[in-house]
Amino acid sequence: MDQKYSFLEKIGREPSNLIKGLQAIQGAEGYVSDESITAVAEYFGIPEVEVEGVLSFYAQFKRVKPGRFKIAVCDGTACHIKGSVQIQEWISSALGIKSGETDKNGTFSLETVACLGCCSLAPVMSINGRVYGKLDRKNTIKILKEYEAK
Amino acid sequence: MSDAKIKKFRVGVASCGVAAGADAVLELLSARATVPVEGTGCLGHCYAEPLVEAVLEDGKSVFYGNVKADEKSIENILNLGEEGRFEVPALRKAIEKVKVLALAGRINPTDFDDYVAHGGYAGLRKALTMRPEEVVNEVKISGLRGRGGGGFPTGNKWSFLAAKQADEKIVICNADEGDPGAFMDRSLMESAPHQVLEGMLIAAHATGATKLFIYCRAEYPMAIKHLKIAIDQIYEHKLNHVDGRELEIIVKEGAGAFVCGEETALIASLEGGRGTPRFRPPFPTDKGWKGYPTMINNVETFGNVPLILNEGGAKFAEVGTEGSKGTKLFALAGDLKYPGLVEVPMGTTIAQIVFDIGGADRDSVKAVQTGGPSGGCIPAELFDTPVDYDSLKKLGAIMGSGGMIVIGRNRCMVETARYFLSFTHRESCGKCTFCRVGTTRMFEILERITAGKGTEEDLALLEELGPKVRAGSLCGLGQTAPNPVLATLRYYRHEYEAHVKDHCCEALECKALVDLFLDQSKCVKCKLCIKSCPVGAISDNFVIDNAKCTRCNSCAAVCPKHAIRRVKKGSN
Ligand SMILES: Cc1cc2nc3c(=O)[nH]c(=O)nc-3n(C[C@H](O)[C@H](O)[C@H](O)COP(=O)(O)O)c2cc1C
Numbered sequence: 001m002d003q004k005y006s007f008l009e010k011i012g013r014e015p016s017n018l019i020k021g022l023q024a025i026q027g028a029e030g031y032v033s034d035e036s037i038t039a040v041a042e043y044f045g046i047p048e049v050e051v052e053g054v055l056s057f058y059a060q061f062k063r064v065k066p067g068r069f070k071i072a073v074c075d076g077t078a079c080h081i082k083g084s085v086q087i088q089e090w091i092s093s094a095l096g097i098k099s100g101e102t103d104k105n106g107t108f109s110l111e112t113v114a115c116l117g118c119c120s121l122a123p124v125m126s127i128n129g130r131v132y133g134k135l136d137r138k139n140t141i142k143i144l145k146e147y148e149a150k
Numbered sequence: 151m152s153d154a155k156i157k158k159f160r161v162g163v164a165s166c167g168v169a170a171g172a173d174a175v176l177e178l179l180s181a182r183a184t185v186p187v188e189g190t191g192c193l194g195h196c197y198a199e200p201l202v203e204a205v206l207e208d209g210k211s212v213f214y215g216n217v218k219a220d221e222k223s224i225e226n227i228l229n230l231g232e233e234g235r236f237e238v239p240a241l242r243k244a245i246e247k248v249k250v251l252a253l254a255g256r257i258n259p260t261d262f263d264d265y266v267a268h269g270g271y272a273g274l275r276k277a278l279t280m281r282p283e284e285v286v287n288e289v290k291i292s293g294l295r296g297r298g299g300g301g302f303p304t305g306n307k308w309s310f311l312a313a314k315q316a317d318e319k320i321v322i323c324n325a326d327e328g329d330p331g332a333f334m335d336r337s338l339m340e341s342a343p344h345q346v347l348e349g350m351l352i353a354a355h356a357t358g359a360t361k362l363f364i365y366c367r368a369e370y371p372m373a374i375k376h377l378k379i380a381i382d383q384i385y386e387h388k389l390n391h392v393d394g395r396e397l398e399i400i401v402k403e404g405a406g407a408f409v410c411g412e413e414t415a416l417i418a419s420l421e422g423g424r425g426t427p428r429f430r431p432p433f434p435t436d437k438g439w440k441g442y443p444t445m446i447n448n449v450e451t452f453g454n455v456p457l458i459l460n461e462g463g464a465k466f467a468e469v470g471t472e473g474s475k476g477t478k479l480f481a482l483a484g485d486l487k488y489p490g491l492v493e494v495p496m497g498t499t500i501a502q503i504v505f506d507i508g509g510a511d512r513d514s515v516k517a518v519q520t521g522g523p524s525g526g527c528i529p530a531e532l533f534d535t536p537v538d539y540d541s542l543k544k545l546g547a548i549m550g551s552g553g554m555i556v557i558g559r560n561r562c563m564v565e566t567a568r569y570f571l572s573f574t575h576r577e578s579c580g581k582c583t584f585c586r587v588g589t590t591r592m593f594e595i596l597e598r599i600t601a602g603k604g605t606e607e608d609l610a611l612l613e614e615l616g617p618k619v620r621a622g623s624l625c626g627l628g629q630t631a632p633n634p635v636l637a638t639l640r641y642y643r644h645e646y647e648a649h650v651k652d653h654c655c656e657a658l659e660c661k662a663l664v665d666l667f668l669d670q671s672k673c674v675k676c677k678l679c680i681k682s683c684p685v686g687a688i689s690d691n692f693v694i695d696n697a698k699c700t701r702c703n704s705c706a707a708v709c710p711k712h713a714i715r716r717v718k719k720g721s722n
C-alpha cells in the first residue's frame with residue numbers, strides 16, 4: 001500500500017470500519033481520490049466497486065478536491081424559511097461558482113447542506129467548520145471578503 | 151448589588167453559542183477576570199447568545215445576554231453592571247419544566263466530577279442495586295416512549311432485548327438527528343454527554359448488553375468530541391464494568407444520509423456498508439448488528455433514563471398526559487422572536503409553545519411544521535392542540551423528534567411542500583420504486599406548480615400519488631414523505647389553486663410568479679441597487695427590467711429606503 005495512506009493502519013481491518021477509513025482519508029486530503037480508493041480497497045480486502053458504492057451513497061464524501069475554504073450553506077428547514085436560497089445565490093454570484101463547485105484559484109468551494117444544528121441562528125453557513133449565523137447580504141459578503149484576504 | 155462577590159463565570163459555548171461569537175467572549179473574559187471562567191453547554195436561550203452567567207458567592211446568579219466581545223461589555227459584566235442583563239421571560243418560566251435539560255448550561259460538559267457533583271451517575275448506582283428486570287419494569291412504569299419520533303414504549307423495547315440469549319447483545323444510541331431544523335439531541339450531547347451515556351449504561355445493565363454504539367451525525371463535531379472525552383472518563387472510572395462485563399463504548403460518525411436515522415439503515419451503515427433499510431421483521435432486537443440482538447434508542451430517550459431511576463417511574467409518570475409521559479424537548483426555529491430549545495410537559499399546547507414561549511406574533515403566524523420532512527403542518531387555527539403523540543397524529547402531523555418550525559404568513563405553503571419533497575426525493579435510498587420514483591414525480595409536480603406551469607390535474611395527481619407512495623414504501627422515509635404535501639393540500643388548498651388557476655403566489659415567494667418593483671417616490675437615487683445587481687437589470691433612471699432580473703433580491707436587500715419590493719407578476 002502507498003506509504004501515504006499508512007495512517008489507515010490505526011483503524012481496524014474489519015470491513016465495518018470502511019466508512020471510518022474513508023473519513024480518515026477525506027480528513028487528511030479533503031476528498032477521496034481514485035488512488036486512495038485503491039488503497040482503501042486493498043487495506044480492507046474488498047473490491048473497489050464496493051468502496052465506490054459506499055462512497056456514492058453518503059453525501060459527506062467528496063470525489064473532487066475542494067477549495068482552501070469550504071463554504072457549506074445550510075438549507076435545512078429553519079434556514080430555508082429564513083431565506084437560505086437567497087444567501088446561496090448571493091454567494092454564488094459573488095464567487096462565480098455554483099453549489100458543488102470550486103473556484104478556479106482553488107480558494108473557495110461551495111456546497112449546500114441540510115442543517116448544521118444552529119437553526120436558532122438561521123440562516124447559517126459554515127466555512128471550514130466555523131459556523132456563522134444570522135446572515136444577511138451585508139455580513140455574508142463581508143465574511144467572504146475576510147476569507148479572501150487570508 | 152455592587153458589593154456582591156462573584157464566585158465564577160460561565161459562558162455558554164455549545165455550537166450555537168460559538169456561532170454567535172461566544173468563544174471570543176470566553177477568551178476575553180478569561181483574560182480579564184480574576185475568578186474562574188468556565189465554558190458550559192446550552193441554556194436553550196439561543197436568541198440571547200452569547201450568554202454569560204456570573205455565579206455569586208451567595209449562590210445567586212446574574213445573566214448577561216447578547217454579550218459582545220469588547221472591553222466595554224466585559225467591563226460591565228466584571229462590575230455586575232445593570233446593562234445587558236438577561237432574564238428568562240416570565241411567560242416561559244411559567245410553562246416550561248426543565249428536567250432532562252436541568253444540567254445543560256449548568257455544568258462543565260467534559261468535567262466528570264462536575265457531573266457527579268450535580269447528582270450524576272446516581273441513577274446508574276441505584277440501577278446496579280436492582281435486578282435487571284426491576285429496572286426494565288421501572289422504565290415501563292414511567293410510561294416513557296421513544297423520543298426519536300415513533301413513540302414506541304421504551305420499557306417494552308428493553309424487555310425484548312433482555313429476553314434474548316446471545317453471546318453479544320448490542321445497544322445503540324441513535325444520534326443521527328436527521329430532521330433539518332432540529333437540534334435537541336445535539337444540544338443534549340454537547341451540554342451533558344454523561345447523562346446520555348449514563349442512560350445507556352443503565353440500559354446495558356437492564357438488558358444484558360455487551361457493546362454500546364453511538365451513531366452520531368458528522369455535522370456535530372462538538373457533540374462527538376464531548377462524547378469521546380466522556381467515554382474516556384467512564385473507562386477511567388471503570389463505570390463500563392457492568393455485572394462483570396467490560397463494555398465497549400464506540401462512537402461512530404455518520405456520513406450525511408438522512409435515511410441512516412432509520413434503525414435498519416443505521417445498522418447497515420454501522421456495518422460499514424450503504425445505509426439501505428431492510429424489511430422488518432426480523433426486528434433489530436431479534437437480528438441486528440452483525441446478526442446479534444440489537445436495541446436502538448434515541449439520544450433524548452436515553453437522556454430521560456437517569457431521571458426515571460432517580461425519582462422512580464411512578465413519580466416520572468406524574469408529568470404529562472394519559473398516553474405521553476414526562477417532558478419533551480422542542481427545537482423552536484423559523485418566524486418567531488425567541489428561537490431556541492425548550493422543555494415542556496407533554497400536553498402543553500402548540501399555542502403556549504409558539505406564542506407564549508417562542509414570542510411569535512399571533513397575527514403573523516400561519517402554521518408550524520412538526521416532525522420535519524416526515525411531518526405535517528398544523529395551521530394556526532388548530533394551535534390549541536396539546537403536543538402528545540396521539541393528538542398530533544390525529545391532525546395528520548407527527549410529534550417527530552421535536553423540531554418545530556414556525557411558518558409566517560409571508561411564506562408560501564406550496565413552496566414549503568416543494569422544499570420538503572426536494573429533501574426527501576434526494577434522500578430516498580432508491581430501494582423502493584414508489585419512494586424513489588414517486589417522490590421524484592411529486593417533487594417535479596410541485597416544481598411545476600411553483601414555476602406557474604401547474605394545472606388543476608396536477609393537484610389531483612398529487613392526491614393520487616401521495617397515498618401510493620405511502621403504501622408502497624418499506625421504511626418510514628417513503629411512508630411519511632407525502633405528509634407535507636397532503637397536509638398543505640388539506641389546509642391550504644386555496645394557495646395551490648391560486649398558483650395553478652391565477653398564476654398567483656399570494657406570499658410573493660415563488661420567483662416565477664413575481665416581479666420586482668422600484669417605487670420611485672421612495673427612491674433617493676443612491677445607486678446601491680444598480681451596483682448590487684449581478685445581471686445589470688436596473689437602468690440608470692432606476693427602472694427594473696423584469697425580463698433580465700433573476701429575482702435574486704440583492705437590490706431589495708441593499709436599498710436603504712426599502713423602495714424595492716416584490717409584486718405579483720405583470721401587475722405594474
Ligand atoms: C427516515 C427515518 C429517519 C429517522 N431519523 C431518526 C433520527 O435522526 N434520530 C432518531 O432518534 N430516530 C430516527 N428515526 C427513528 C428510528 O428509526 C427509531 O425509531 C428510533 O431511533 C428509536 O428510538 P426511540 O424508541 O428511542 O425513539 C428515523 C426513522 C426514519 C424512518
Ligand code: FES
Nearest residue numbers: 074076079116119
Ligand atoms: S436548518 Fe440551518 S442550521 Fe438547522
